[in-house]
Amino acid sequence: MSLYKNQSLKIYNSLSGEKEVFTPIHEGTIGMYVCGPTVYSNVHLGNVRTFMSFDVIYRYLLHLDFKVRYVRNITDAGHLTDDGNVENDRFVKQSRLEKLEPMEIVQKYSVDFRKVLDHFNFLPPTIEPTATGHIIEQIELTEKLISLGFAYESSGSVYFDVAAYNAKGLNYGELSNRNIDELIANTRDLDGQSEKKNPQDFALWKNASPAHIMRWNSPWGDGFPGWHLECTAMSTKYLGETFDIHGGGMDLKFPHHECEIAQGKACNGVTPVNYWMHTNMLTMNGLRMSKSTGNYILPMELVSGDNTFFEKPFHPNIVRFCFLQAHYRSVLDISNDAMMASEKGFNRLMEAVKNLKEITPQNESTLDISRWKKDCYEAMNDDFNTPILIAHLFEGVRCINILKEGTAALNSEDLKIFSQTFETFIFDVLGLQNVKDTAANTDKVEGLVNILIEMRKMARANKDFALSDQIRNQLIELGIQLKDGKEGTSFSIQ
Numbered sequence: 001m002s003l004y005k006n007q008s009l010k011i012y013n014s015l016s017g018e019k020e021v022f023t024p025i026h027e028g029t030i031g032m033y034v035c036g037p038t039v040y041s042n043v044h045l046g047n048v049r050t051f052m053s054f055d056v057i058y059r060y061l062l063h064l065d066f067k068v069r070y071v072r073n074i075t076d077a078g079h080l081t082d083d084g085n086v087e088n089d090r091f092v093k094q095s096r097l098e099k100l101e102p103m104e105i106v107q108k109y110s111v112d113f114r115k116v117l118d119h120f121n122f123l124p125p126t127i128e129p130t131a132t133g134h135i136i137e138q139i140e141l142t143e144k145l146i147s148l149g150f151a152y153e154s155s156g157s158v159y160f161d162v163a164a165y166n167a168k169g170l171n172y173g174e175l176s177n178r179n180i181d182e183l184i185a186n187t188r189d190l191d192g193q194s195e196k197k198n199p200q201d202f203a204l205w206k207n208a209s210p211a212h213i214m215r216w217n218s219p220w221g222d223g224f225p226g227w228h229l230e231c232t233a234m235s236t237k238y239l240g241e242t243f244d245i246h247g248g249g250m251d252l253k254f255p256h257h258e259c260e261i262a263q264g265k266a267c268n269g270v271t272p273v274n275y276w277m278h279t280n281m282l283t284m285n286g287l288r289m290s291k292s293t294g295n296y297i298l299p300m301e302l303v304s305g306d307n308t309f310f311e312k313p314f315h316p317n318i319v320r321f322c323f324l325q326a327h328y329r330s331v332l333d334i335s336n337d338a339m340m341a342s343e344k345g346f347n348r349l350m351e352a353v354k355n356l357k358e359i360t361p362q363n364e365s366t367l368d369i370s371r372w373k374k375d376c377y378e379a380m381n382d383d384f385n386t387p388i389l390i391a392h393l394f395e396g397v398r399c400i401n402i403l404k405e406g407t408a409a410l411n412s413e414d415l416k417i418f419s420q421t422f423e424t425f426i427f428d429v430l431g432l433q434n435v436k437d438t439a440a441n442t443d444k445v446e447g448l449v450n451i452l453i454e455m456r457k458m459a460r461a462n463k464d465f466a467l468s469d470q471i472r473n474q475l476i477e478l479g480i481q482l483k484d485g486k487e488g489t490s491f492s493i494q
């Protein structure tokens, strides 16, 4: 029997503002859509936090034996900056800056995104569609919305008609609890506003000016799709008109997800998503991590130590462990202290994994393993509460210590259940990796590089520059960069 049949999973639904018992639409198969990155620059750690929350949610659903169709898109066109000015198309701007084709920008940062996620041990989604690969679907949706009276053309652009939507008794603003009158009052001047019937109408299709290089032919002339539309096009194509879970960061609730709800309901007459899930923000220095404000750190800068914020490099496992010690709906402030504490905690957990293998079964059990196992599941069943799960795993560490001391005992059946549960939650559900890949290895690499730095110093003292260059260059080939400074030679690992 599938494991999920024994569990009662509750998910906090942002739409109702309550934790609800999770009931999938199709028995045993779940559709999950997560808004992916806009690939015009490197992902920062904040982005990684959001995607990691959904990685763990995906992992737990798989662990419960659900079949999951997990769609995470790549936004490679049409995501305009907030002011809506088409000249501020992120891809076009970045391509000018880097003197590359927009699609080279897309490729460069898609590769970076996947590389980073690989480093952090993410499971790939089952479908990773791109906006530019679904232009036809977006044009079809736009045509459908026009024919149903929910959208109108204006000067080669097409806008969603929020007033027409509300006039049909549909409720624009239901996710973010916004009132349409307030919206009208608060809307700033937007580019092309004069083309709109109402300032809160949003673009489904934008007319491309002659200079705009990312453009596609459409019934309304050359243009490009609006950002909100791509997610409706791709989610309905792969998951259906109504699917189970839709996720993203909290900042996407409005307008992005609000618009997705409106597009879905207008097009298909049904609510597109049963459970809306939103992750909270990663902050640094108490402020939201964001590219635009410069308050950010790149994932690989944290891993290599090539930054001025953290005192030392941290392995991706430690970053994952740190992130998962906060619930996905809580703000997490990243700091050197938090990372140092996570490193300590993570090493304790790995030490316990090692020790558990050395415990021998006894005739009788003196610990209540089934209660402990139930607690672990209850934590994850309560809206994927990873910090509570980790607290139970540390309770497991305490048990391992007393089992090792011999002041507690487990029979072979209980020991088997304990080991399986402990390892499954650590490795399969939380996605942490084994000790041999992490802390101990990092120490060894550091030790070896330091030996080579010493040997290079000796070579230079002997004026053997060929050897000293050879050491430096071969380390570079391995992704290890030596830096000579006043205080001696340091290194960073890419």
Ligand code: AMP
Residues within 6 Å of the ligand: 035, 036, 037, 038, 039, 045, 046, 047, 048, 049, 050, 051, 248, 249, 250, 251, 252, 279, 280, 281, 282, 283, 288, 289, 290
């Ligand atoms: P973007 O590429 O800007 O569309 O962002 C990709 C994802 O990262 C979205 O789900 C955002 O909500 C999320 N995100 C952006 N900044 C942060 C942050 N500081 N902390 C957590 N998630 C974030």
Ligand code: ZN
Residues within 6 Å of the ligand: 034, 035, 036, 231, 256
């Ligand atoms: Zn989206």
